[in-house]
Amino acid sequence: xxxxxxxxxxxxxxxxxxxxxxxxxxxxxxxxxxxxxxxxxxxxxxxxxxxxxxxxxxxxxxxxxxxxxxxxxxxxxxxxxxxxxxxxxxxxxxxxxxxxxxxxxxxxxxxxxxxxxxxxxxxxxxxxxxxxxxxxxxxxxxxxxxxxxxxxxxxxxxxxxxxxxxxxxxxxxxxxxxxxxxxxxxxxxxxxxxxxxxxxxxxxxxxxxxxxxxxxxxxxxxxxxxxxxxxxxxxxxxxxxxxxxxxxxxxxxxxxxxxxxxxxxxxxxxxxxxxxxxxxxxxxxxxxxxxxxxxxxxxxxxxxxxxxxxxxxxxxxxxxxxxxxxxxxxx
DNA sequence: AACGCAACCAACCGCCCGACC
DNA sequence: GGGTCGGGCGGTTGGTTGCGT
Numbered sequence: 001x002x003x004x005x006x007x008x009x010x011x012x013x014x015x016x017x018x019x020x021x022x023x024x025x026x027x028x029x030x031x032x033x034x035x036x037x038x039x040x041x042x043x044x045x046x047x048x049x050x051x052x053x054x055x056x057x058x059x060x061x062x063x064x065x066x067x068x069x070x071x072x073x074x075x076x077x078x079x080x081x082x083x084x085x086x087x088x089x090x091x092x093x094x095x096x097x098x099x100x101x102x103x104x105x106x107x108x109x110x111x112x113x114x115x116x117x118x119x120x121x122x123x124x125x126x127x128x129x130x131x132x133x134x135x136x137x138x139x140x141x142x143x144x145x146x147x148x149x150x151x152x153x154x155x156x157x158x159x160x161x162x163x164x165x166x167x168x169x170x171x172x173x174x175x176x177x178x179x180x181x182x183x184x185x186x187x188x189x190x191x192x193x194x195x196x197x198x199x200x201x202x203x204x205x206x207x208x209x210x211x212x213x214x215x216x217x218x219x220x221x222x223x224x225x226x227x228x229x230x231x232x233x234x235x236x237x238x239x240x241x242x243x244x245x246x247x248x249x250x251x252x253x254x255x256x257x258x259x260x261x262x263x264x265x266x267x268x269x270x271x272x273x274x275x276x277x278x279x280x281x282x283x284x285x286x287x288x289x290x291x292x293x294x295x296x297x298x299x300x301x302x303x304x305x306x307x308x309x310x311x312x313x314x315x316x317x318x319x320x321x322x323x324x325x326x327x328x329x330x331x
Numbered sequence: 332a333a334c335g336c337a338a339c340c341a342a343c344c345g346c347c348c349g350a351c352c
Numbered sequence: 353g354g355g356t357c358g359g360g361c362g363g364t365t366g367g368t369t370g371c372g373t
Binding site: 015016036051054058087088 | 368
Binding site: 014015016017051052055056059060068102103106107109110111 | 338340341342
């Protein structure tokens with residue numbers, strides 16, 4: 001059918017976002033929460049289309065985002081997940097809570113593709129699509145994808161029906177509890193911490209380096225120092241520890257120990273361990289850490305083994321060769 | 332110093348889907 | 353049932369930066 005553009009082209013600004021625009025957007029979202037993007041431009045006076053506002057938020061300003069400096073472990077995960085899921089960047093991003101799909105996609109296109117190609121040219125008997133033959137030939141990505149989707153649907157249905165399970169992992173209101181990589185306390189804490197961090201950096205740099213007319217303003221925004229804006233963000237985070245006390249399913253722990261122990265420490269320390277005091281009541285960012293995507297309930301046992309144990313060819317094979325019936329048994 | 336080229340990445344575009352009227 | 357809206361997703365573009373000559 002085809003939709004008309006989300007905004008008319010007249011009077012809509014395009015191109016890089018300025019720090020001023022970022023601040024307007026962030027403060028609006030702080031006040032009203034994300035969502036209802038249609039109303040954002042009109043309510044804020046931003047000369048941006050709603051889509052642009054949403055993208056700016058989800059890809060750049062959203063709390064919990066780690067930028068650049070992909071760790072080796074992250075690289076491996078992306079490569080593995082790409083082989084498993086294909087170019088479903090949002091799904092892949094759901095396994096890397098601090099990364100956006102756009103970021104992962106860019107990193108794949110600019111780094112990993114080349115890396116794999118390089119690697120593959122050095123290895124005889126590899127196919128041409130960037131993956132090892134064992135990864136791409138065994139069953140085919142589409143079949144695996146289909147299997148994954150079916151499993152997702154099955155589990156979602158079964159858990160939706162078992163209402164007496166208070167810690168049901170499909171509770172969409174608390175994505176952090178259901179995501180394999182999101183330890184509840186950490187996810188919300190890091191989410192909010194990073195928000196404050198992002199915003200303060202934004203403003204700090206803005207104060208230091210007033211916007212240049214045609215420079216890469218979005219980059220300059222990254223290194224800002226704190227100013228009054230911090231007050232608003234910290235105020236929201238100052239009051240409770242409720243979310244911090246959530247229990248963690250045992251099976252998730254390995255993921256987090258993996259994540260934290262292997263990640264770029266200089267980045268992680270900023271976004272993970274600060275400003276942990278956050279509750280759903282006082283944070284407009286709660287629940288915003290990552291969209292709840294369909295892959296977040298992939299059975300952990302095999303995937304965990306496969307993803308984290310780089311040398312685990314057996315686990316890899318197990319996962320890929322898993323039949324529908326086998327995988328259904330996991331639930 | 333100036334130029335050209337490649338790399339990088341933020342942002343845009345188009346398509347799709349579900350919800351709502 | 354069909355149209356519209358809001359939002360998500362993946363592919364692509366284009367501006368900026370960095371590096372080599």
